[in-house]
Amino acid sequence: MSKMTKTIIKLTVRDVRFPTSLEQHGSDAMHTDPDYSVAYVVIETDQGMQGYGLTFTVGRGTEIVVCAVEALSALVVGKSLEEIVSDFRGFYRLLTSDGQMRWIGPEKGVIQLATAAVLNAVWDLWARSEGKPLWKLLVEMDPRKLISCIDFRYITDALTEEEALDILVKAQTGKQQRVDQMLKEGYPAYTTSCAWLGYSDQLLKQLCTDALNDGWTKFKVKVGADLKDDIRRCSLIRQMIGPHNTLMIDANQRWDVGEAITWVTRLAEYKPLWIEEPTSPDDILGHAAISKALAPLGIGVATGEQCHNRVMFKQFLQASALQFVQIDSCRLGSVNENLAVLLMAHKFKVPVCPHAGGVGLCELVQHLILFDYISVSASLDNRMCEFVDHLHQHFRSPVVIQNAHYMPPKDPGYSCEMLESSVQTHQYPQGQVWKKLQ
Known part of the structure; x- marks a missing residue:
């Protein structure tokens, strides 16, 4: 020290x-x-x-x-x-x-x-x-030391310190193999770069073609402004990526609860894995109702990029209101609070698929999801990390994507140092x- x-x-x-x-x-x-x-x-x-x-x-x-x-x-x-x-x-x-x-x-x-x-x-x-890069600092930290970084206030009815410690201790088994696997293969990613709502169909097609050629198999489409437009765009993307690649849709909080269920039901034929942020990010019971209604269609609910804190995530998990947890490196109280959410998600058996993109979010969150796989979940089932191909050139240690996977950062730190000129x-x-x- x-x-x-x-x-x-x-x-x-x-x-x-x-x-x-x-x-x-x-x-x-x-x-x-x-x-x-x-x-x-x-x-x-x-x-x-x-x-x-x-x-x-x-x-x-x-x-x-x-x-x-x-x-x-x-x-x-x-x-x-x-x-x-x-x-x-x-x-x-x-x-x-x-x-x-x-x-x-x-x-x-x-x-x-x-x-x-x-x-x-x-x-x-x-x-x-x-x-050390941050993911390695976390992975190599003594489990008790790691637990001491987390504020368990308000969440002990869902996860106690003892339970959290038990999760970390159990995950020690096979940890080195997972480190080696990540260094070799990287963490699976999906792309949101192809289908922003303001993009023309022509640009969407071009970006989709380029992404497929680069090895991408998981695609997210923005929806929620106009149903006919969404049907056309989802149809277009599904045609382009084929029946076996993964499609997700994201409404960015646009709908009321009933409207979300009706709208997504109309888009069900395009077989989205999830609907992201279908309604107000604060409406836990609304998300629970949407989750229940869409379950027979095989569509999950994903949310979390605007979820305030660990307490809200606790309630989302307790209410079975989401099937995919989306942590954010900056919405929550940094690594400390994200550690709490990763551990709760594991206890409730809900996969974590982080929100990224923006400026620096990919650089940051890659560390957290590597830690989740290596030291908490030990699973890649239904798990992937968002990638958006914007503005990485402004960082001293930008993300490295190979074959649609995040390659673990090597430089010491949390990868968010920007170039002073930028x-x-x-x-x-x-x-x-x-x-x-x-």
């Missing part, structure tokens, strides 16, 4: 935005003109080491997350890395349970997005100080890219 006696002396945060709305990248039924953006955090220590973290947003409002990060920074500066990781649960609670700032959460919304950005930077710093040119509103667009 001696190499961790580094004191954090500075935290900076910047508003970095990419004008993806110009070409309709990321467009869906609810978010029609997203500009993929991040609140980008850098923490510095007295020994000159840096940790990098971010939280993903879609443009306007990023400045609010930046303000929240600045408000939390006073709780971080002055702490040593050793102090933080020796009681990571306590540090997590320090950020999420501040007697005054908690009021504007608690553990949800902007304040939790800001918490994730800060903690992502702390985890990056820890992994760098150990000279940060400067895309900083909002003073960066060169934005000055040109004004």
Whole structure:
């Protein structure tokens, strides 16, 4: 631990935005003109080491997350890395349970997005100080130490510390073989890049053809704005990918409960594996009703990219309201809270298929899903990680995809260090890219 006696002396945060709305990248039924953006955090220590973290947003409002990060920074500066990781649960609670700032959460919304950005930077710093990529830091960590990073408050009725420890201890068997397998084969991915809602049929066909040629077998289509349009596009994609490849559909919270059931029933002939975010992300019982209604059609419900915290995931699992858990690296309180959700999902026997894409989400979440397979689930059944082919060129250690699989990162850290030149040119509103667009 001696190499961790580094004191954090500075935290900076910047508003970095990419004008993806110009070409309709990321467009869906609810978010029609997203500009993929991040609140980008850098923490510095007295020994000159840096940790990098971010939280993903879609443009306007990023400045609010930046303000929240600045408000939390006073709780971080002055702490040593050793102090933080020796009681990571306590540090997590320090950020999420501040007697005054908690009021504007608690553990949800902007304040939790800001918490994730800060903690992502702390985890990056820890992994760098150990000279390991984050997934390896997690996989090689003593199970008791790992459990000590998780806040079990509010979830012990679904998962106790003892149960979580038991899951990790049992998964020690065969762990090295799974590490070797991942290093050789990578983790299975699916693509969302072919069928954003704003794309023309011609572009959709071209991207689909290219993806098939590159070895992709799992495709997600955005739906929810117009039923006739959805029928046409789903038919087109199913024709292109054939009957044996996997199709998923994603409504991005567009429908009421009854409407979701009716709409998806009309799309059932295209055999989607799941409908993602069919209704309000907060409506646990609504998701349960949709899950029950669609089960006879063989269509599951997937959600989680806008699920606030571990408590909501607990209830989704308890209510059998989802058949695929979608964690997000920045919506929840960083690695700490995602660990809790991965362990709960395993206990409830629900596969985890993370949300990714955006800016940096692929880079981040690959570490968590590698840990899930190697140290928790030991299964690839019905499991895959989202991939979106946008903006990876702005990262120092971009994701590596081979044959539609995520290859495990080798560089130390959490893979979210951005190139300084990219940060400067895309900083909002003073960066060169934005000055040109004004």
